[in-house]
Amino acid sequence: MSLKGYDIFYPETGKVNKIKCKVCGENCFVLYNVVGATSSADAMAGIVRSHDCFSCLNNEEDWHKQALDLLLEIERNPSLRLKEIMKDELDELIQNNIK
Numbered sequence: 001m002s003l004k005g006y007d008i009f010y011p012e013t014g015k016v017n018k019i020k021c022k023v024c025g026e027n028c029f030v031l032y033n034v035v036g037a038t039s040s041a042d043a044m045a046g047i048v049r050s051h052d053c054f055s056c057l058n059n060e061e062d063w064h065k066q067a068l069d070l071l072l073e074i075e076r077n078p079s080l081r082l083k084e085i086m087k088d089e090l091d092e093l094i095q096n097n098i099k
């Protein structure tokens, strides 16, 4: 599963050359000039626009899903100590899986 703004991005067509995945730091794979909805609100409103689609090629991997969950938990968790622990785990997870 991909999460917009983390491992999938929909910038306006031609605005951005390169986006790194916020989860694992790898360069995202790009599809140029995609026409479609860029959010569920747009989808419901029937709004389609031309955009580029950047998505992380690792985003179907189990470790990447775990990394995304950790990242979200780090952002959400109010405890600085727990954040530190989870950041360490996240770094380790990514280092073990990125070649």
Ligand SMILES: [Zn+2]
Pocket (backbone or CB within 6 Å): 007, 021, 022, 023, 024, 025, 026, 056, 057, 058, 059, 064
């Ligand atoms: Zn990624």
